[in-house]
Amino acid sequence: MTTRPLSLPQIQKTSLAFAISWVVLCAVGLHYVVNFSWIISFVDSFINNFLLAAACVCVSNMLGYYQPKNERILYVLIITLALTLVTVFAAKFLLFYIFKDFENYKEFYNFSLAFRVVIFFICLGWCALANILWYRLEEQSETQKRLLAAQNLAKEAELNKLRHQLQPHFLFNSLNSVFALTMVNPKEAGVMITKLASFLRGTLKRDDELWVSVEEEMEYIQLYLDIEKVRFSHRLNIEVNIAEDTLKLYLPGTLLQPIVENAIKFGLYNTSSAITIKIDVSVNQGVLQVRVQNPFDPEMKAAGGTGFGLTAIKRRLYLLFANADLLQTETEANNLYITTLKIPQKNDQDDTN
């Protein structure tokens, strides 16, 4: 929404001061130049200028509501002319009604009518032009602001995406583990480096639009779990069951990893005992179903306050499928947290790349 010039207190004050001094000036002019009494001079000046000011406000508001794209000059010319005539004759009618016994004055008025029309026209025209210019500038600065905001948003989103993809905490801890392995078990270190490399490669090519096969996705998840297994071999157990008939099904490549990461975060990072993370992949009436189960420490959940951080994934699922029920979570009595992801299969699998 653009700001109207007359809504700014500074402009209101200036205009008012200008209007008052203009009324006084005109009255003084009438009194001394044409020798009318003070009353006539003031009333004439006041009524004429009051109507002129009202017309100016009217023009300003009109231009604020609507400005034609083409023929702008013609539009302004017509409005200005129409308003000029209306105000001049309204003023004349009013003044003739008030001073109907002053023949002298009426005579002068008729004589000066053309002159008044010209002055009104110039004033209103100038007012219209100033307003057009004002709205133009407003519009421009607004577009610029919008552009800037959009650019900032895009930049932020890009940064967040990169940040999320690289998961610096995971990356540096894994590097540290590899480093330790080079000392205690160099052969294992080599295996771990290749796994880390494959995992990072997989991470970098992931995209919301890109669907991958269950087979490919589970290999990627397995890499992730293997790396965590090296870091926490003493207390992490992994159980993965993939039904044979799901291997050729597809899912978006950005959904499962954050869910597994979440399970690791709450199941492994936030507990200190030996734990099992269980993943089951099955198909049910053409809908792919992935069930991830992790234990959790009930005390930690309360302390976190916000519960498990799956809101972002829910939002993404909604954007992809326009269905908010595809991700479901449940808590079992023995402190097990279960996340179930359902992916309806596309009939046309040509766009799976």
Next chain:
Amino acid sequence: MIRTILIDDEPLARDIVKHYLSDHQEIEIVAECSDGFEGLKAITLHKPDLIFLDIQMPKISGFEMLELVEDKPAVIFTTAFDEFAIKAFEVNAVDYLLKPIDKSRFDLAIQKLPTRLQQNENTEAVLDAAALSPVQNNRVVVKKDGVIKIIPVVDINYLEADDDYVKLSTVEGIFYKNKTMAFFEQTLDPSQFIRIHRSYIINLAQVTKIELKEKDSYVVLLKSDIWLPVSKTGYVKLKAALGL
């Protein structure tokens, strides 16, 4: 002989430190721990001169563990990536090692040890700075009767100054924390917790009534049916926070 404890939830990460320490005969490892609870027990038991401490660990962070230690040993922090922790170190110049740890950097930290074993004020400053991190400022870790308790800040009704301690009145009872009122005033979310008096900080969600007691002197009633005095400046803050 310098006696040390390694506290890190990843065995391989401890292996690196162990490996590096084998070059330093003057340092003896007396215990290895894989979370803050174990670490706390081991520190109380062994009274080490030095600890190697990871930040992100299960249950309580390295910082939170250290807050509960009464006679703090010299600390060398080891961390992989925690933006906030690293910022806290940089301002306060306590020694910290970034994972993967470089051998020459490690040796440098050990070289600086003799001076560090004497003074520990910097560690306190790091802990204060770290308390502002997003994870830590929504909970408070306390110890009562030898049991560690993690209290979500939303469960705190009010805080009261009590000599060298601050008394936390919570849903689950009374706890004491060895900190100052000013510390809590700074770390707790100011839109949620208001210092209404020199000796009191209250949880805004707990307020049920504010009454004029005498001229210029107010009292506030909490949901737990407790009246607390409100100072003049406290009343101004309280009014602003409640949007009155």
